[in-house]
Amino acid sequence: MASSHQIYKLITILVLFLSFTLTSLAENVQLASETHCNSGTRASSCNNYKESKKLKIIAFFSILVASIIGVSLPLITRNIPALGPDRDPFVIVKALASGVILATGYMHVLPDSFANLTSTCLPNNPWRKFPFTTFIAMISALFTLMVDSYAMAWQKKILLKPQPNAAVTETLENGSRELENENGNIVADDAKSQLIRYQVIAQVLELGIVVHSVVIGLAMGASDNKCTIRSLIAALCFHQLFEGMGLGGCILQAQYGSKMRWTMVFFFSVTTPFGIVLGMLLETVYSPSSPTALIVVGVLNACSAGLLNYMALVDLLGADFLGPKLQGNMKLQTVAYVAVFLGAGGMSVMAKWA
Numbered sequence: 192m193a194s195s196h197q198i199y200k201l202i203t204i205l206v207l208f209l210s211f212t213l214t215s216l217a218e219n220v221q222l223a224s225e226t227h228c229n230s231g232t233r234a235s236s237c238n239n240y241k242e243s244k245k246l247k248i249i250a251f252f253s254i255l256v257a258s259i260i261g262v263s264l265p266l267i268t269r270n271i272p273a274l275g276p277d278r279d280p281f282v283i284v285k286a287l288a289s290g291v292i293l294a295t296g297y298m299h300v301l302p303d304s305f306a307n308l309t310s311t312c313l314p315n316n317p318w319r320k321f322p323f324t325t326f327i328a329m330i331s332a333l334f335t336l337m338v339d340s341y342a343m344a345w346q347k348k349i350l351l352k353p354q355p356n357a358a359v360t361e362t363l364e365n366g367s368r369e370l371e372n373e374n375g376n377i378v379a380d381d382a383k384s385q386l387i388r389y390q391v392i393a394q395v396l397e398l399g400i401v402v403h404s405v406v407i408g409l410a411m412g413a414s415d416n417k418c419t420i421r422s423l424i425a426a427l428c429f430h431q432l433f434e435g436m437g438l439g440g441c442i443l444q445a446q447y448g449s450k451m452r453w454t455m456v457f458f459f460s461v462t463t464p465f466g467i468v469l470g471m472l473l474e475t476v477y478s479p480s481s482p483t484a485l486i487v488v489g490v491l492n493a494c495s496a497g498l499l500n501y502m503a504l505v506d507l508l509g510a511d512f513l514g515p516k517l518q519g520n521m522k523l524q525t526v527a528y529v530a531v532f533l534g535a536g537g538m539s540v541m542a543k544w545a
């Protein structure tokens with residue numbers, strides 16, 4: 192009896208000892224992985240604070256200039272008569288822009304969100320147990336549709352409000368009679384409502400692009416790896432040039448007044464440089480691989496991806512390619528498809544860098 196009691200005692204001590212060792216070992220591993228996850232890149236010959244600061248200032252100005260050129264380029268073409276809103280070249284510029292926006296969603300923002308939300312710096316449960324990225328993107332696309340459809344219905348209601356002096360007020364409930372009676376007015380209202388729609392699309396698109404543009408700047412600003420920064424400068428310039436052309440094409444279609452147009456140009460142009468400055472200011476506290484940063488940026492990216500994919504396919508490509516102008520002209524339709532593939536292909540190549 193005594194010996195078996197001693198054996199139990201020994202086993203208990205052994206189990207306690209083992210569990211203690213294992214827990215402390217696990218804690219150490221966790222601590223190690225946490226420090227790795229919080230510090231991001233480890234020190235190497237490339238890490239040079241002074242050098243990288245100089246490069247970041249160069250990046251700030253060159254990306255700013257590239258963004259301004261990119262987003263203004265489609266807008267400047269507005270002054271060339273051959274590129275007027277009703278001409279064929281306008282349709283082709285728009286098709287190129289739509290391709291760029293589509294690729295921004297599918298090739299830049301969506302994969303970024305996957306990388307963020309399935310990062311090994313996040314706990315396995317729940318982040319790698321459920322495809323959060325696609326779920327959030329799907330819900331975001333549906334919400335964009337809801338905003339789109341409710342806004343349109345609300346606008347129609349406002350625009351079709353019976354005028355006090357009109358003799359046809361009783362028949363306005365009926366769509367066909369209203370068309371018979373107020374043909375001229377309705378057509379004018381339709382054009383106006385279409386224009387308002389284009390303006391809403393341009394603004395929402397800018398919103399969808401903003402997160403990605405700030406985040407790529409933020410990542411550069413917070414890094415002190417001069418090798419990465421050096422190779423990123425040219426890539427980000429092209430990135431902003433191309434993305435700017437995509438957004439510029441949509442601003443062009445919205446036919447804003449010059450004040451609003453240049454406000455939108457300004458906001459797009461400063462997003463990435465703003466991200467760089469923000470990253471430089473937060474360099475000591477901001478770590479792209481900290482769990483909070485990963486979740487916040489990952490969720491925002493997933494929302495942007497759903498929004499961009501919906502808008503590119505429904506509001507830009509669908510509206511144009513299924514609309515009367517391209518449906519009535521097979522040759523123009525084919526050329527426009529070439530433009531879409533060029534835009535989407537070019538922006539896809541950029542995905543290699545940022």
Ligand SMILES: [Zn+2]
Pocket residue numbers: 299300403407430541542545
């Ligand atoms: Zn990108």
